[in-house]
Amino acid sequence: KQEVTQIPAALSVPEGENLVLNCSFTDSAIYNLQWFRQDPGKGLTSLLLIQSSQREQTSGRLNASLDKSSGRSTLYIAASQPGDSATYLCAVRHSNYQLIWGAGTKLIIKP
Amino acid sequence: DTAVSQTPKYLVTQMGNDKSIKCEQNLGHDTMYWYKQDSKKFLKIMFSYNNKELIINETVPNRFSPKSPDKAHLNLHINSLELGDSAVYFCASSQDQAGGATDTQYFGPGTRLTVL
Numbered sequence: 001k002q003e004v005t006q007i008p009a010a011l012s013v014p015e016g017e018n019l020v021l022n023c024s025f026t027d028s029a030i031y032n033l034q035w036f037r038q039d040p041g042k043g044l045t046s047l048l049l050i051q052s053s054q055r056e057q058t059s060g061r062l063n064a065s066l067d068k069s070s071g072r073s074t075l076y077i078a079a080s081q082p083g084d085s086a087t088y089l090c091a092v093r094h095s096n097y098q099l100i101w102g103a104g105t106k107l108i109i110k111p
Numbered sequence: 112d113t114a115v116s117q118t119p120k121y122l123v124t125q126m127g128n129d130k131s132i133k134c135e136q137n138l139g140h141d142t143m144y145w146y147k148q149d150s151k152k153f154l155k156i157m158f159s160y161n162n163k164e165l166i167i168n169e170t171v172p173n174r175f176s177p178k179s180p181d182k183a184h185l186n187l188h189i190n191s192l193e194l195g196d197s198a199v200y201f202c203a204s205s206q207d208q209a210g211g212a213t214d215t216q217y218f219g220p221g222t223r224l225t226v227l
Contacts, residue, residue, distance in 0.1 A: 032214055043115075043201055043218035044154075087152065093214055098167065099144075101154045 002027040002094045006102035014110050015082060021075040021105050023090035028068045031093040035064050035075050037086040038104070044089065047075070080109045114138050117202050117219040124192060125227055131188045132222045134202030142166070143185040144216070145177060146201040154201070160185050161207070189224075197226045 003026045013019050023033070032051045036044040048057045048064040050073070056065040063076040077084055089104040115136045124130055136143060144167075145157040159167035163179040174190040189196060199221045206213035 034215065036216075036218075041221075043220045044203075044216070046215045046217065049215050089154065091216075099156060099216075101156075103151075103153050 002030075002092065002098070002100045004090060004092055004100050004102040006088075006090060006105050008105060009103065010106040010108070012108040012110060013080060015080060017080050018076065018078050019080055019107075021077070021088050021107070023073040023075070023102055025071045025073075025092050025100070027094065028071055029095035030068065031095065031097075033064075033066055033073050034091045034093070034099075035062075035073075036089045036091070038089060039086050047088075077107075082109045082111050085109045115202055115204055115217050115219040117200075117222050119222060120220065121223050121225075123225045123227065126192055126194060128192050129188070129190045130192060130224070131186055132200055132202075132224075133184070133186045134219055135184050136202075136204040136217070136219075137183065138204055138206075138217060139183075140204040140206050140217070141182060142205045142207055143179065143182070144203040144205075145185065145187050146203065148199045148201060148221070150198070158185075158187075192224075192226045194226050197224055199223050 005024050034049045035047040038044045050057045050066040061078040066073045085108050087104040087106045091101045118133050142161045144159045148154050157171050158177045160179045176188045179185045201221045202219040203216045205216045
């Protein structure tokens with residue numbers, strides 16, 4: 001059974017720092033892994049999608065990596081800003097087409 | 112233009128009532144989803160429809176019945192509401208769910224349901 005874990009559950013860092021969020025999954029039979037952010041009281045916004053054949057994807061200050069064999073993905077945020085404060089969720093599209101979600105990491109960027 | 116819209120945004124109702132939440136997407140996507148996010152913020156898939164056909168039906172009580180009149184709409188009807196149904200319900204859509212680059216999900220703003 002595919003399980004997705006995000007550690008830590010919460011993270012607080014000063015503005016300007018680079019940081020890494022982690023996502024791990026138990027079954028490497030995936031089609032893709034997706035990163036989202038959720039602002040309080042809002043829906044989820046897709047950030048990056050990495051297909052299983054890819055190693056990383058970049059969008060602006062965000063870089064997501066995927067190591068399928070070890071069941072890990074990281075989301076790297078460069079030069080963090082207060083506007084980056086949100087909950088970040090990862091989800092994997094399992095080989096049975098189910099989309100399995102992590103519980104999220106709540107990120108706070110302190111000005 | 113709103114890509115994925117849901118109505119209502121807030122819904123407060125009494126136990127035992129029947130209610131519906133509507134979802135529409137104007138992205139031309141083939142696949143739509145309903146998610147439930149509980150008080151602990153954990154997101155759980157409820158249903159997935161592809162071209163108006165039910166693809167995924169997770170372990171959800173029969174009181175929840177999705178209806179897709181066309182591929183741009185996926186409504187959620189809930190019968191005999193219970194206290195435990197209180198949560199935020201999100202609708203989402205994607206071009207497909209085949210696992211490729213077009214698998215990106217677009218979410219609606221959510222409907223906060225409170226059952227008293």
